[in-house]
Amino acid sequence: VESYQELSPSEFFYRNKQLAGFTNPARSLYTAFRELFENSMDACELMGVLPQIIIILREIKRLSGVRGIYKLYIQDNGSGIPERHILNALGKIFYSSKYVIRQSRGTFGLGGTLALLYGQITTGRPIKVVSSIGGRYIYQYIFSIDINKNEPIIHSKKRVLNKLGWRGTIIEFYLEGNYIGASRYIINYLKYTAAISPYAEILYVDPFGTLYYFPRTITMLPPIPKETKPHPHGIDLEMLKILIKSSPPEWTIREFLVNTFHRVGYNTADKFFRFARIYPATRLSELNDDLIKRLYNKFREFGGFRSPSGDVLSPIGEKIFREGIIKEFHPEYVDVVSRPPSSYSGYPFRIEAALAYGGDIPGEPGGITLFRYANKIPLLFDEGSDVSSKVLNNINLSSYKRLSDxxxxxxxxxxxxxxxxxxxxxxxxxxxxxIEHEVELAIRFLLRRFTKYSRSVVRRIEARKR
Amino acid sequence: VESYQELSPSEFFYRNKQLAGFTNPARSLYTAFRELFENSMDACELMGVLPQIIIILREIKRLSGVRGIYKLYIQDNGSGIPERHILNALGKIFYSSKYVIRQSRGTFGLGGTLALLYGQITTGRPIKVVSSIGGRYIYQYIFSIDINKNEPIIHSKKRVLNKLGWRGTIIEFYLEGNYIGASRYIINYLKYTAAISPYAEILYVDPFGTLYYFPRTITMLPPIPKETKPHPHGIDLEMLKILIKSSPPEWTIREFLVNTFHRVGYNTADKFFRFARIYPATRLSELNDDLIKRLYNKFREFGGFRSPSGDVLSPIGEKIFREGIIKEFHPEYVDVVSRPPSSYSGYPFRIEAALAYGGDIPGEPGGITLFRYANKIPLLFDEGSDVSSKVLNNINLSSYKRLSDxxxxxxxxxxxxxxxxxxxxxxxxxxxxxIEHEVELAIRFLLRRFTKYSRSVVRRIEARKR
Ligand SMILES: Nc1ncnc2c1ncn2[C@@H]1O[C@H](COP(=O)(O)OP(=O)(O)OP(=O)(O)O)[C@@H](O)[C@H]1O
Ligand SMILES: Nc1ncnc2c1ncn2[C@@H]1O[C@H](COP(=O)(O)OP(=O)(O)OP(=O)(O)O)[C@@H](O)[C@H]1O
Ligand SMILES: [Mg+2]
Ligand SMILES: [Mg+2]
Incomplete structure (x- = not known):
């Protein structure tokens, strides 16, 4: 006889933490590190603050083999977390400030929480968080996570006067890990972050006591990402019903379109209603299920909606990208391209790409090493299942005659x-x-320009010989 | 100022359904199909019943382009769902009978529910389920899913006398899809299922009215998978605390070990306590956090626990595997190997593998086409990120001289x-x-034997020439 059970979100991800990168102790240590680091970077950039992030990782106790218990300390000068949200933000899965339509590293509402949960299940120790939004007080909580209920459990709470007007967040917790296995990934992660975010100051002290310092070499920040409204092509029937329900019922559907959707003005709305043969002055309260379905189907068919604007995005920018790559890899040649904005399913996106040759670029002579990033996060694993890898493998590289030494x-x-x-x-x-299309255009563009450069280098060498 | 939000599990997977395979209409139609089919196969096999599954897919309405609204009907002769669990099982994410330690296709508690939710958000239509566990009544529910609350909403409930003693489940619902894009995946999925489960009878009527019939060619079922206890190497500190808390406090830790863990008898327990220098007669009620931590660390270090037993598993078996491949692909040569049981992190697993040559095997002459399965599910996507693909790519195939026509x-x-x-x-x-190691051993074994067969074929051909 079957036994049915319901799991809370924390129970589900506790049992299936391998889905989130918490597989073996080395990988788990890396994942915990990056999830907290990404939270700190978001907290700074979403406020328009030049990030300063300090991470200290110490080995507290060696276990059997290469496993050990570590203490991870991370501090940032970001937004801080408002006092009433601190415990839920870090102690509850699916609690997040990133559930809006805006570019950020965080998106799922579980990364940081799961890192802390992983620490708890491997060490049994509570978590300490200190945070202030720059106001009158700094708050300190010591807590653990009730996995069964998906809720934080307060162990202690302290409040001190914020005499220096500090703003930011500090997290201290313990977790099992394997630093021998994780170190090159952690260090590469920071290095590749510095390459794309040279405006960030990063200090990292590893378990051996080595300080890795990535100084800020540029003081301009990329634009702050903007929150945007949904796009008509990005919603389904259920979302349309939700949006209608949460709008004032006296609105006309014309007002509803203009107020609810991204880049829909009165002209576009009127064009749409003529196309759809729907009476624009219909009140939302007068809509029945059939009318909503018709509205939805016409949304999908209408070709006249302006595509999502790239203005809400925050690319790195060619100048910053070039600076960062030069600083971290000292290449002989670097070329950067920023594709114009595009979109998929109503979500705007942009591809920025760079080709660097020589210097400290790792890899085989003539080989191409792929560095992948998404919303400024370096992606170090699963290259084989990534779109950029697929595009690169489908390009016939021999048609681009290039330097291969x-x-x-x-x-x-x-x-x-x-x-x-x-x-x-x-x-x-x-x-x-x-996305595949845009990545391919960017790669081919860079390869063509590198082919040109390669030819000029070869001509120069041959000229010198003569 | 940041806006914090909590999402229910259904809201999270509604927003992030691409994580579960609901990406474009073609892929979503495939995913919905397979999730419900896998639920039906589990329902039959977990009861030891030869599966009979009927699927009818009809196009109700063509939308723009290749998209359409489809009606999916699926019926099985499986266990049925107990009346009080029907709505939650199918209308609530993270509600499942597969949350036990036992081999089954289902594991996450969300696949079937998400398929029905996808139908709801693309069509707005309610879902019909009919089910009986073979008792006095057959129950029919019409329902939809409250995505905000992660709860089913009953539209209607009917109960009829089960005069014929029927047992099984029928699901009918509507969903947007693209059958042109999905068809080859759906048909291959069924074909590859028939290859590994030739004891199943499958009838599928597609939107063109074509009947795909996969008859049962074998009447022996693989063994019913057994539920098993956790293994000491498969638990973390949190799980150990949970297991201790849910045991009678008067138990000694010796009794706790023997009653709680897989393959731990009194001899093994006593060996462990000598190794760990822990007093075996300590009552659970006397354990404090430090003692539990010590118990946990010694668990990890003790090498004397018997590895998980493969008896709880349900492999296909060499005979059935061979039959199925012959029936579906009519190869000239087929060889099957079943590796002995192994384990990772306290979970038992086994690799079964087969090499088939010629006949209707798809692919290029001399090329190797990979067919991947897990718990009897054919895996048709993401080959590039799969362990078997990685192993195959790392094998130097030229060292296995083989027929390549x-x-x-x-x-x-x-x-x-x-x-x-x-x-x-x-x-x-x-x-x-x-797992990587076992897959490699299996593949190399099959390649060696195929090399032998290839040599014998070549010798025979050369003998004939002379
Ligand atoms: N260092 C920090 N500074 C400010 N806010 C933070 C910080 N760390 C976490 N938060 C808050 O906690 C929330 C939850 O973080 P968590 O990492 O669990 O999820 P997320 O970042 O929203 O999404 P993801 O799972 O993709 O990381 C964040 O959305 C943010 O509001
Ligand atoms: N055809 C069926 N016959 C009997 N029980 C079923 C059937 N379909 C679903 N169920 C029950 O509903 C539960 C939930 O199904 P669902 O597909 O949502 O999750 P799951 O199968 O448990 O896990 P997964 O997400 O891996 O598929 C199942 O665990 C099973 O108990
Ligand atoms: Mg995060
Ligand atoms: Mg399922």
Whole structure:
């Protein structure tokens, strides 16, 4: 006889934490590190603040083999978390400020919480968080997570006067890990972050006591990402019903369209109603299910909606991208391209890409090393299932005659209000046709320009010989 | 100022349904099909019943382009769902009978529910389910899903006398799809299922009215998978605390070990306590946090626990596997190997593999076409991120001199009480070292034998020439 059970979100991800990158102790240590780091970067950039992030990882106790218990300390100068949200933000799965339509690293509402939960289940120790939004007080909580209820359990709460007007967040917790296995991924993650975000100051002290310092080499920030309204092509019938229900019932559907959707003005709305043969002055309260279905189907068919605007996005920008790659890899040649905005399913996105040759680019001579990024996050795993990898493998590279005595680095960065990650572990991007197309255009553009450069180098060498 | 929000599980997966395979209309139609089919296969096999599954897919309405509204009808002769669980099982995410430690296709508690939810958000139509566990009544519910609350909403409930003693489940619902895009995947899915489960009778009527009939060609079922206890190497500190809390406090830790864990008898327990220097007669009620931590660390270090038993698993079996491949692909040569049981992190698993040559095996002459299966589910997508693909790519195939005038099919089947899927879409398996090792041994074994067969064929041909 079958036994039926309901799991809370925390129970589900506790049992299936491998879905989020918490597989073995080395990978789990890396995942915990990056999830908290990404939270700190978001907290700074969403406020328009130049990030300063300090991470200290210490080995507290060696277990059997290469496993150990570590203490992770991370501090940022970001937005801080409002006092009433601190415990839920970090102690509850599916609690987030990233559930809006806006570009950010965070998107699922579980990464940071799951890192802390992983620490709890491997060490039994409580978590300490200190945060202030720059106001009168700094708050400190010590808590653990009730996995069964998906709720934080307060152990202690302290409040001190914020005499220096500090703003930011500090998290301290313990977790099992394997630093021997994780170190090169952690260090590469920081290095690749510095390459794409040279405006961030990062200090990292590893368990051996080594300080890795990535200084800020540029003081301009990319634009702050903007929250945007949904696009008519990005919604389904259920979402349309929800949007209608949460709008004033006296609105006409004409007002509803103009107020609810991204880039829909009165002209576009009127064009749509003529196309759909729907009476624009119908009140929302007068809509029945059949009318809503018709509205929805006409939404899908109408070709006149302006495509999502790229203005809401926050690309790195060619100048910053170039600076970062030069700082971290000192290549002999670097070329950056920023594709114009595009969209898929109503979500705007842009591809920024760079090709770097020589210097400290890792890899085989003549080989191409792929560096993948999404919303400024370096993606170090699952290259085989990523769209950029697929595009690169389908390009006939022999048709691009190029220098092959040193490694080539190909940097692909995708920014979007919704990056189509293939799993909650955020390591690979799905091969959405529009994205695949844009990545291919960017790569071919860079390869053509590198072919030109290669020819000029060869001509120069031959001229010198003569 | 940031706006914090909590999402219910259904809201989260509604927004992120692409994580579960609901990407475009073609892929979504395929995913809905397979999720419901896998529920039906589980319902039959977990009861030891030869499956008979009927699926009818009709196009109700053509939308723009290749998209259409479809009606999916699926019927099985499985266990049925007990009346009080019907609505939650299908109308609530994270409600499941598969949350026990036992091999089954279902594992996450969301696939079928998400398929029905996808239908609801694309068509607005309610869902009909009819089910009986073979008792006095057959129950019919018409319902929809409250996405905000993660709860089913009853539209109507009917109960009729089960005069013929029928047992099983019927689901009828509507969903948007693209059958032109999905058809080859759906038909291959059924074909590959028939290859590995020739004891199942499958009738499928497609939107063109074509009947695909996969008759039963064998009447022996694989063994029913057994539920098992947790293994000491498969639990973390949190799980140990939960297990202790849910045991009678008067138990000694010696009794606790023997009653709670898989394959731990009094001899093993006593060996463990000597190794750990823990007093076996300590009552659970006397344990404090430090003692539990010590118990947990010693669990990890103790090498004397017997590895998980493969008896709880339900492999296909070499005989059935061979029959199925012959029936579906009519190869000239087929060889099957069943590796002995192994385990990872306390979870038992086994690899069954087959190599088939010629006949109707698809692919290029001399090329190897990979057919991947996990717990009897054919995996048709994400080959590039799967462990079997990684293993095959790392094998130097030129060292196996073999016939190359026809395609070769390599079938890899993994059964486990916990298949390490990389995402909730269940299309690729993570490269856990123990699994990677076993897959490699299986593939090399089959290649060696095929090399032998190839040599004998060549010798025969040359003998004939002379
Ligand atoms: N260092 C920080 N500074 C400010 N806010 C933070 C910080 N860390 C976490 N938060 C808040 O906690 C919320 C939850 O974080 P968590 O990492 O669990 O999910 P997320 O970042 O929203 O999504 P994802 O799962 O994609 O990481 C965030 O949305 C943010 O509001
Ligand atoms: N055809 C069926 N016959 C009997 N029980 C069923 C059937 N379909 C669904 N169920 C029940 O409903 C539960 C939920 O199904 P659902 O597909 O949502 O999740 P799951 O199968 O448990 O896990 P997964 O997400 O991996 O598919 C199942 O665990 C099973 O108990
Ligand atoms: Mg986060
Ligand atoms: Mg299921």
């Amino acid at each position: 040193k490694p080539i680095g190909l940097f692909i960065h995708i920014v979007s209000t919704k990056v189509p990650f293939k799993s909650v572990g955020k390591e690979a991007i799905a091969d959405i046709p529009e | 026809k395609p070769i099919g390599l079938f890899i089947h993994i059964v486990s009480t916990k298949v390490p899927f990389k995402s909730v879409g269940k299309e690729a398996i993570a490269d856990i070292p123990e």
